[in-house]
Amino acid sequence: xxxxxxxxxxxxxxxxxxxxxxxxxxxxxxxxxxxxxxxxxxxxxxxxxxxxxxxxxxxxxxxxxxxxxxxxxxxxxxxxxxxxxxxxxxxxxxxxxxxxxxxxxxxxxxxxxxxxxxxxxxxxxxxxxxxxxxxxxxxxxxxxxxxxxxxxxxxxxxx
Numbered sequence: 001x002x003x004x005x006x007x008x009x010x011x012x013x014x015x016x017x018x019x020x021x022x023x024x025x026x027x028x029x030x031x032x033x034x035x036x037x038x039x040x041x042x043x044x045x046x047x048x049x050x051x052x053x054x055x056x057x058x059x060x061x062x063x064x065x066x067x068x069x070x071x072x073x074x075x076x077x078x079x080x081x082x083x084x085x086x087x088x089x090x091x092x093x094x095x096x097x098x099x100x101x102x103x104x105x106x107x108x109x110x111x112x113x114x115x116x117x118x119x120x121x122x123x124x125x126x127x128x129x130x131x132x133x134x135x136x137x138x139x140x141x142x143x144x145x146x147x148x149x150x151x152x153x154x155x156x157x158x159x
Contacts, residue, residue: 012116012117013054013056013059013061013112013116013117014035014054014056016116016117016118016119016122017037017052017054017061017117017122018030018037019119020119020122020123021037021039021052021122023119024123026039026041026050026126027039027040028052031053034053035053035054035055035056036051036052036053036054037051037052037053038050038051039052041065041130041134043130043131043133043134043137044134045134045135045137045138046067046068046134046137047068048065048066048067048068048130048133048134048137049065049066049068050063050064050065050066050126050129050130051063051064051066052064052122052125052126054117058111058113059111059112059113059114060109060110060111060112060113061109061110061112061117061121061122061125062107062108062109062125063107063108063109063125063126063129064105064106064107064129065105065106065108065129065130065132065133065134066103066104066105066133067103067104067105067133067137067140068137069141069144069145070101070102070103070104071097071102071104071140071144072102072144073102075143075144075145076097076099076102078143078144078150079097079102079104079140079143079144079150080097080099081143081150081151082139082140082143082150082153082154083095083096083097083104083140085150085151085154086136086139086154086157090132092108092124092128093106093107093108093109093128093129093132094106094107095107095132095136104140105133106129106130106132106133106136107129108125108126108128108129108132109125110124110125135157136157138157139153139154139156139157140153142156
C-alpha cells in the first residue's frame with residue numbers, strides 16, 4: 001500500500017469516527033491536531049469528559065472516559081488499590097490513574113489494522129468506556145472522599 005493510500009485511510013478513519021459521534025448525538029468538539037474529539041457523557045453517577053482519538057500510525061481507536069474529580073495526593077494509594085481491584089476480571093479496557101495529578105480514566109481501545117474503521121467498531125470501544133466509568137465512579141469517590149475501604153467499595157459495586 002502506498003503512503004498516499006495509507007494517509008487516505010487514516011483520514012477516512014477520523015471522518016468515520018466524527019460521523020458516528022455526530023449521528024449518535026455525542027455533540028463532539030473536534031481536535032484535529034490530535035486526530036481526536038472531545039465530548040461529555042451524562043451518566044447516572046456524574047458527568048464525564050470523553051476523548052476519542054485515532055492513532056493513524058498504529059491504526060487504533062482509543063477512547064478515554066475521565067472521572068470528574070482528580071484524586072488528592074494523600075488518597076492515591078487507596079484509589080490505586082480500588083482501581084486495581086476493579087481492573088481484575090474486566091474484559092474490555094481498563095482503569096488508569098495519573099499518579100502525578102490524580103486524574104482517573106477508563107481506557108477502551110480497538111485495533112483496525114487491515115480493515116476500515118466502522119460504526120460498529122467505534123460503538124464497541126466508546127460504550128464500554130463510559131459505562132464502566134459510570135458504574136465504578138461511586139465506589140472510587142467513596143474511597144477517595146468517604147473513607148471507604150477499597151475492597152468493600154468493590155463488593156458494593158460487584159455484589
